[in-house]
Amino acid sequence: MGALSNLRVLDLTQVLAGPYCTMLLADLGADVVKIERPGGDLIRSNPPFVDDPEAEAYGGYFQSVNRGKKSIELDFGDEDDRADFLSLVEEADVVVENYRAGTMEKYDLGYETLRERNPQLIYSSIRGFGDPRTGETDRQGQPSFDLIAQALGGVMEITGQADGPPTKVGPGIGDLFTATLNCIGILAAVNHRAQTGEGQYVDTGMYDSMLSFTERAVYQQSYTDEPPTRQGNSHPTLFPYNAFETADGYAVVAAFNDNHWAALCEAMDRPDLAEAYPTAADRLANREALREELAAWAADRTNEELVGTLExxxxxxxxxxxxxxxxxxxxxARDMLVPVEQPGADADVEIAGTPIKMTETPPRPRGRAPLLDEHREEILDEAAVETKSDAEDADVDPDSETTADD
Structure with missing residues (x-):
């Protein structure tokens, strides 16, 4: 039983940001039902595959962020499928979607409609530029991807070598950081509902999230009135805090406080540097000359030798x-690689585990990603039973009920 095993989440998301958010909830034990449009999530067919893309149900992209979920295929353009969706909403705790603003409203399935069916519902959206309900802007309705968010949010401007072009961060942080913040918002809304009985709308925009992610650049602009830019692997206010090329690769060293600096100089057999640059301000002011000293020292050692000397x-x-x-x-040792079945391949694959560790309700990936529409019968049968039970409860004569006072 996970910490969120009491929650049912209807996951209308696709590609990366939304699925990663609901993946976190699934790892924490929530019952996540992935409601896929006809044909399924766009990334089901994305590589890599173990061997045969024709035989395997999906590639690594889909497997990684949809593990432990259930799947049902619904067409919101179909009246019966909309009715099935609304029956699921009535018993759900959370709905998560990452369509463009206004998409759900086209099908009369927007927040206000769903809230009428389930007043305690938590409705969460992940969009490139947020939702008009929480702050309307002229960018809403525009498509957005990780690259767009990193560019607008300032990440690319401060990433890369000083003499090179703006560079995106390798992982899709515009998606992943936004997804993580959205998950936090959902859990905060769940806590609020537990105290008040109220559902609410949770909205996280990718542009907003990247602006939050570049908080250092924001305060630097405010304090100095100058836009920070790329500095490679160095830090704007700390030194040494950098990557250095070694005889067989690269290693990073973070020795910016006085004690670590003294220990680094001792390991280099350079007491003169410790004496000449005793304070952080001294080291920052002379960073270029000191970087050359450290680079020369690192170049003569392998990664293993350098790290072994300093570790x-x-x-x-x-x-x-x-x-x-x-x-x-x-x-x-930390269970950060998890084997799961790859349908259609005679092999398991490994995906990233969860970094959230808990002693009583440990999160974990709860099995492979689902086949498209794999759980239709299970999910709709459950909904039918719950609807029948609710109807029977509503037909009970209140005068015949036994109360605690009786």
């Missing part, structure tokens, strides 16, 4: 690729 005294680590991550004992 335990100075924060340092190799820059790892995924092959190295898969070999890291820490990763396995």
């Amino acid at each position: 335990g005294r100075v924060p340092a680590a190799p820059v790892q690729n995924t092959e190295e991550i898969f070999d890291d004992p820490h990763v396995h």
